[in-house]
Amino acid sequence: MIYDYLFKITGSEIISGVIQSLLPLLFFILPFALFAVWLERKVSAHMQDRLGPMRVGYHGALQTIADIIKLIQKEDIVPKETDKPLFNIAPVLVFAGSYAAFAAIPFSSVFIGSTIDLGLLFIIAVSGLVVAGILMAGWASNNKYSLLGAMRSAAQIISYEIPTILVILSIVMITGTLNLHTLSEMQTAYFWNWMIFGGPGSGLDKIIFIPLMLLAFLIIYLSTLAEVNRTPFDIPEAESELVAGYHTEYSGMKFAMFFLAEYANMFAVSAIVSALFFGGYQSPFGYIGNYIGLQWLVPIEQFFWFTAKGVFFVFVQMWLRWTLPRLRVDQLMAVCWKYLIPLSFVNLIIIGLITVL
Amino acid sequence: MNIYDAIFYLFAVVTGLSAFFVVTTRNIVYAAFFLLFTFFGVAGIYVLLGADFIAIVQLIIYVGGILILLLFGVMLTNKITSVQIKTGTLQIVPAAVGVGLFAGFLIAVLTYTEWKTVDTALPLTTTEFLGVMLLQEYLVVFELLGILLLIALIGAASIARR
Structure with missing residues (x-):
């Protein structure tokens, strides 16, 4: 298990617990949301016989990142x-x-x-x-x-x-x-x-x-x-x-x-x-x-x-x-x-x- | 201090503070939302005591059900119809006497009861044991409670229909 491994490295229950609970957020939810928002726009576009985002990156793959930068600003x-x-x-x-x-x-x-x-x-x-x-x-x-x-x-x-x-x-x-x-x-x-x-x-x-x-x-x-x-x-x-x-x-x-x-x-x-x-x-x-x-x-x-x-x-x-x-x-x-x-x-x-x- | 102590103090502070604010706040919607944190903190303390099933049932029933119903009631009456629900203080002296007496009674019970303490390891799984208890040993009580709730439901529905 990941937790035991982290515990071996850091030697602290609290630190390894915090790191483990951050893992799904950083390595899963954020990348997944980036991908899913792009996918949603592409799926909707193709179902309506459009192309969807095409300009930022290959077939608009970086569009969500651009949107997030806009939202932060x-x-x-x-x-x-x-x-x-x-x-x-x-x-x-x-x-x-x-x-x-x-x-x-x-x-x-x-x-x-x-x-x-x-x-x-x-x-x-x-x-x-x-x-x-x-x-x-x-x-x-x-x-x-x-x-x-x-x-x-x-x-x-x-x-x-x-x-x-x-x-x-x-x-x-x-x-x-x-x-x-x-x-x-x-x-x-x-x-x-x-x-x-x-x-x-x-x-x-x-x-x-x-x-x-x-x-x-x-x-x-x-x-x-x-x-x-x-x-x-x-x-x-x-x-x-x-x-x-x-x-x-x-x-x-x-x-x-x-x-x-x-x-x-x-x-x-x-x-x-x-x-x-x-x-x-x-x-x-x-x-x-x-x-x-x-x-x-x-x-x-x-x-x-x-x-x-x-x-x-x-x-x-x-x-x-x-x-x-x-x-x-x-x-x-x-x-x-x-x-x-x-x-x-x-x-x-x-x-x-x-x-x- | 290990991680369990840290978590316990976190949940204890959350429970205590939010319970205090539930009682003292003047805004009834705030009180309802503070109640959310109280329920949440209590569920956390249940987990630390090894009662994981009760903790989760607490979340499902109190946070997911009763609190939401309460919020519905408060929101629909408080802001839409613009009727101020009164949360002031009335009858301070009798209330203080009553609360003081009850607190004294509780403290007396707490100090004079001989609490049975047994040193055992925390049970890893409680669900299976609880299920067997409910559906074998206490089956009749369990089913009677179910019928009681059903009667209450039918009664509420028939009153609401009038």
Whole structure:
């Protein structure tokens, strides 16, 4: 584990703990956000038969860096009638919530911030901080659009947490663990051991699980999509109705923090989905490092597979965003309470019965 | 001082200070947001005590559920309808007497109880044990509580419909 290695070098628990907790931010979230913003613009452009950014770097690859330099230079505008302390804390709180989730995400078998026993529940729990931060931003902005956006966002995130937790519960019934590391280790070796293909078991129940798992995957993918406020569930920041929702009044680096948190969140939920259903950091075909006898290559390959799966699901999120229209508020609630929650309950009961029998 | 001490003092200070501000601040929205930090600090202290499941449930239920509901209520009533919710002080003397008596009672309980202390290693996993306890030993109580909550829910819904 990275922590033990750092502890050997520095000899101090505090220093190695701080370094380890900074690693995902510096080496993952920031580069990923740079890449994802560029990818989002390219994906949207190509879906609309445009080219997107082309000028800065090869096919606009450095466009995001140029944008960040622009954002840093911007004046930090705080509108006059806002609630200053809350207005300034809110972006930090939102980002802290989405960053905390990275503490339990298994990047590879040697790098997990913390192999806590309740990794999955922990990620769900800290996303509560994001809701509080969004409400804080909306209220402190002293703007009706911001407040409306924040209210919608909170209602949406709280409602869609229920199907997410129910699906996680049904996975727990099969695997008996909430630890993301153990969960990934269970789906090792080849891709037919992934949960989406019925899990590591063999025999009849593996085949029965496949349709149930597909349903569970669909439910959790939709509800996590709603939890990160992406289209078709982006009513909290619906441009055509609410200007920009809860971050209408923000500019410069504070706006950039909301943006960073959104992209970090997108990866976090994709990571949960891939860890639950698609083997986490496990390779679908076994490892090159094992074949040619280089053991140190295996964690690097695992990191590659994990990132690849995560980025793929982020790409699907973007794909959906530029394909589907936005839902109405009542439709949004109807999808959650009338379809997703009953379906996930039925799924949970069937899976429970199969595991008992 | 090792890392656990540092973390403990951090969370203790966060909990204590924010709890103090919850009580003293005049702005009811600030009070609600300070409550967020109090819940968060308490969850951190639960983790240090080895009760990781309770800590996370605390975050899910109090921060993710109750606090958000509270904020909804406060925000919708406080600013939109521009009704100032009064958070002043009334009846200082009876309140002081009551609080003093209760504090004295609590301190007495704290000092005169013979606390049972057993030196054991912190349990690494609590979830499995808790699950077995809830669904085997205390199954009836657990299910009854579930029914009680359901009744409360149905009652609230039917009152809201009138």
